[in-house]
Amino acid sequence: MLVLRKPYLLFLGDARTPVDAKTALGVAQWCPDDVVGELRFAGAAVSTGMPAMGIAEAVAAGAGSLLIGIAPAGGQLPPHWLPTLFEAVDAGLDIVSGLHTRLNDFPELVRAATAAQVQLHDVRHGAWPRVTGTGRKRAGRRLLTVGTDCALGKKYTALAVTRSLQARGIPATFRATGQTGIMIAGSGVAIDAVVADFIAGAAEHLSPDNAGDHWDVIEGQGSLFHPAYAGVSLGLLHGSQPDALVLCHEPGRTALDALPAFPTPRLADAIDAYLRAGRLTNPAIRCIGISVNSSALDDAQWAAYRDRTGAELGLPVVDPLRGGVEALTAAIVQPEETHHDA
Amino acid sequence: MLVLRKPYLLFLGDARTPVDAKTALGVAQWCPDDVVGELRFAGAAVSTGMPAMGIAEAVAAGAGSLLIGIAPAGGQLPPHWLPTLFEAVDAGLDIVSGLHTRLNDFPELVRAATAAQVQLHDVRHGAWPRVTGTGRKRAGRRLLTVGTDCALGKKYTALAVTRSLQARGIPATFRATGQTGIMIAGSGVAIDAVVADFIAGAAEHLSPDNAGDHWDVIEGQGSLFHPAYAGVSLGLLHGSQPDALVLCHEPGRTALDALPAFPTPRLADAIDAYLRAGRLTNPAIRCIGISVNSSALDDAQWAAYRDRTGAELGLPVVDPLRGGVEALTAAIVQPEETHHDA
Numbered sequence: 001m002l003v004l005r006k007p008y009l010l011f012l013g014d015a016r017t018p019v020d021a022k023t024a025l026g027v028a029q030w031c032p033d034d035v036v037g038e039l040r041f042a043g044a045a046v047s048t049g050m051p052a053m054g055i056a057e058a059v060a061a062g063a064g065s066l067l068i069g070i071a072p073a074g075g076q077l078p079p080h081w082l083p084t085l086f087e088a089v090d091a092g093l094d095i096v097s098g099l100h101t102r103l104n105d106f107p108e109l110v111r112a113a114t115a116a117q118v119q120l121h122d123v124r125h126g127a128w129p130r131v132t133g134t135g136r137k138r139a140g141r142r143l144l145t146v147g148t149d150c151a152l153g154k155k156y157t158a159l160a161v162t163r164s165l166q167a168r169g170i171p172a173t174f175r176a177t178g179q180t181g182i183m184i185a186g187s188g189v190a191i192d193a194v195v196a197d198f199i200a201g202a203a204e205h206l207s208p209d210n211a212g213d214h215w216d217v218i219e220g221q222g223s224l225f226h227p228a229y230a231g232v233s234l235g236l237l238h239g240s241q242p243d244a245l246v247l248c249h250e251p252g253r254t255a256l257d258a259l260p261a262f263p264t265p266r267l268a269d270a271i272d273a274y275l276r277a278g279r280l281t282n283p284a285i286r287c288i289g290i291s292v293n294s295s296a297l298d299d300a301q302w303a304a305y306r307d308r309t310g311a312e313l314g315l316p317v318v319d320p321l322r323g324g325v326e327a328l329t330a331a332i333v334q335p336e337e338t339h340h341d342a
Numbered sequence: 343m344l345v346l347r348k349p350y351l352l353f354l355g356d357a358r359t360p361v362d363a364k365t366a367l368g369v370a371q372w373c374p375d376d377v378v379g380e381l382r383f384a385g386a387a388v389s390t391g392m393p394a395m396g397i398a399e400a401v402a403a404g405a406g407s408l409l410i411g412i413a414p415a416g417g418q419l420p421p422h423w424l425p426t427l428f429e430a431v432d433a434g435l436d437i438v439s440g441l442h443t444r445l446n447d448f449p450e451l452v453r454a455a456t457a458a459q460v461q462l463h464d465v466r467h468g469a470w471p472r473v474t475g476t477g478r479k480r481a482g483r484r485l486l487t488v489g490t491d492c493a494l495g496k497k498y499t500a501l502a503v504t505r506s507l508q509a510r511g512i513p514a515t516f517r518a519t520g521q522t523g524i525m526i527a528g529s530g531v532a533i534d535a536v537v538a539d540f541i542a543g544a545a546e547h548l549s550p551d552n553a554g555d556h557w558d559v560i561e562g563q564g565s566l567f568h569p570a571y572a573g574v575s576l577g578l579l580h581g582s583q584p585d586a587l588v589l590c591h592e593p594g595r596t597a598l599d600a601l602p603a604f605p606t607p608r609l610a611d612a613i614d615a616y617l618r619a620g621r622l623t624n625p626a627i628r629c630i631g632i633s634v635n636s637s638a639l640d641d642a643q644w645a646a647y648r649d650r651t652g653a654e655l656g657l658p659v660v661d662p663l664r665g666g667v668e669a670l671t672a673a674i675v676q677p678e679e680t681h682h683d684a
Binding site: 132133134135136191192193194195196197199200201225227228229230231232233234235236238239259261262273276277280281 | 474475476477478533534535536537538539541542543567569570571572573574575576577578580581601603604615618619622623
């Protein structure tokens with residue numbers, strides 16, 4: 001498992017749009033206490049709201065890493081960023097990057113990092129665990145977010161459920177499987193970058209044995225209904241051995257975002273498919289609710305959708321951004337009243 | 343896709359048992375015309391039956407590669423093999439290895455190979471295609487072998503079906519997904535060594551568009567019922583888009599070979615699960631028969647098992663080593679009479 005050195009100085013470079021800067025914005029939103037400030041170039045159009053500071057100030061404030069919080073077009077590292085990266089390394093900061101371009105492909109940067117005894121973390125290309133799955137049942141309880149498609153709120157839902165459990169006094173840990181999640185958590189496994197033979201083994205590694213009343217809340221990836229990524233989703237499901245699933249969905253998304261020829265499944269069919277697959281490693285798996293990205297609906301539409309869907313499935317339906325996830329955590333606390341026998 | 347330079351000189355080293363030498367024996371069995379001979383150390387206890395020869399003789403006979411056809415204990419390369427490997431490289435042969443140890447981790451061997459302009463192929467660690475799946479339907483027809491467990495005849499069945507189709511005059515190509523299969527075919531993708539995000543994409547790449555009456559017969563890997571490898575099996579299934587499945591099974595194996603806590607599925611349940619999953623990328627997928635490793639049964643037991651199982655499932659049941667796979671290829675040629683509506 002990758003472990004990062006917090007707190008972060010968020011590097012925003014010359015970010016033009018919030019979409020460019022979604023990594024920095026996500027980190028600033030979910031773990032503001034782990035951020036000392038942001039470093040922007042003159043003319044950058046986005047801010048996280050964190051204090052603006054340079055490398056020296058950040059080091060003085062206790063920063064452990066410079067986190068590249070912006071995704072440039074094409075995922076490549078622009079050469080004009082390099083002076084800042086060298087300055088950070090020379091000042092004793094690790095660098096954390098989720099870019100396609102590898103920091104470790106710049107020999108001079110590698111030499112500087114070695115000399116300064118700091119780390120260059122290419123989160124997208126980590127040396128992930130090469131362990132095969134065992135199927136052995138682990139102690140502790142686990143929740144996995146799954147989806148009818150990619151990119152509809154699995155990370156956000158897992159983070160929100162973790163916070164909600166903690167607020168109820170239930171011990172819970174967010175387990176990150178994607179690069180932004182890893183940056184927020186400070187550790188994790190980029191599950192889609194693991195060698196295929198080791199997907200389930202890496203997922204087992206991510207949520208080891210824990211106290212019996214502890215919940216690992218695991219960030220899902222991909223979708224069983226996506227023809228490119230279903231293998232990743234299945235291996236993550238098997239290795240996670242979840243007791244509880246939360247199905248994430250976006251109403252009105254009738255086809256996969258990236259592949260319009262593939263329809264999204266009906267919610268009941270999706271629940272059925274995830275439960276069938278998940279029973280291989282946890283026969284007691286159940287779906288405890290639906291998490292919806294309802295941004296396309298107005299308030300009346302959302303209320304109607306939530307109530308109708310909830311009644312049809314016999315499950316709580318939430319939007320983390322529109323009322324929170326309390327109904328999901330309530331279903332965890334009182335499972336016997338809400339479980340789904342699909 | 344990896345492409346190897348045939349014909350091969352099979353390196354047997356000091357093989358002690360046929361199990362040690364199963365790669366060499368498989369290659370000699372399935373593509374003897376691609377083998378010029380074998381190289382054994384004094385005292386080796388196994389032979390493929392190919393002519394014994396040294397490096398120079400093999401080069402004179404037109405060899406393209408030295409193929410390491412033996413798996414030493416632990417998968418490591420014993421140092422006393424190195425002189426032979428250097429001699430092969432210096433004589434202009436590529437080297438093909440499926441060992442855990444990488445040929446490319448021996449800097450002096452890499453230098454020698456560069457100087458001689460030959461290739462060192464680490465089949466287990468190849469630079470596999472980094473392409474994501476598209477789900478786009480490809481021209482031509484495809485068959486995939488799948489299993490109730492690992493290691494019960496998926497490669498053997500695919501090779502036998504390919505030969506049987508070719509013998510009927512039907513154009514067919516064996517598509518290899520594991521290291522021994524790749525050595526036999528001379529090309530392929532080691533699907534379990536691909537980065538997880540690219541499993542389905544690599545499988546798409548393996549059987550590109552082809553003539554409408556051509557069959558790609560694809561070697562399956564893993565099992566949907568194996569908690570370590572189901573993700574690989576699902577990605578391969580989705581990317582292969584098979585029109586036809588052959589389910590491989592070993593009667594009497596009531597639990598997974600490597601994980602006795604996990605029962606093998608009933609055949610009807612396994613067919614159902616593979617067809618449900620496969621319909622995502624090919625709604626017309628069907629199961630055309632069962633291929634059995636019946637080595638634990640005597641002749642009367644095998645006949646009874648075959649007839650009872652065939653009647654129960656309404657499908658042909660074959661053992662490639664006990665009567666061949668003609669009943670499967672007949673089901674391909676006359677699909678309307680034998681298809682299975684599970």
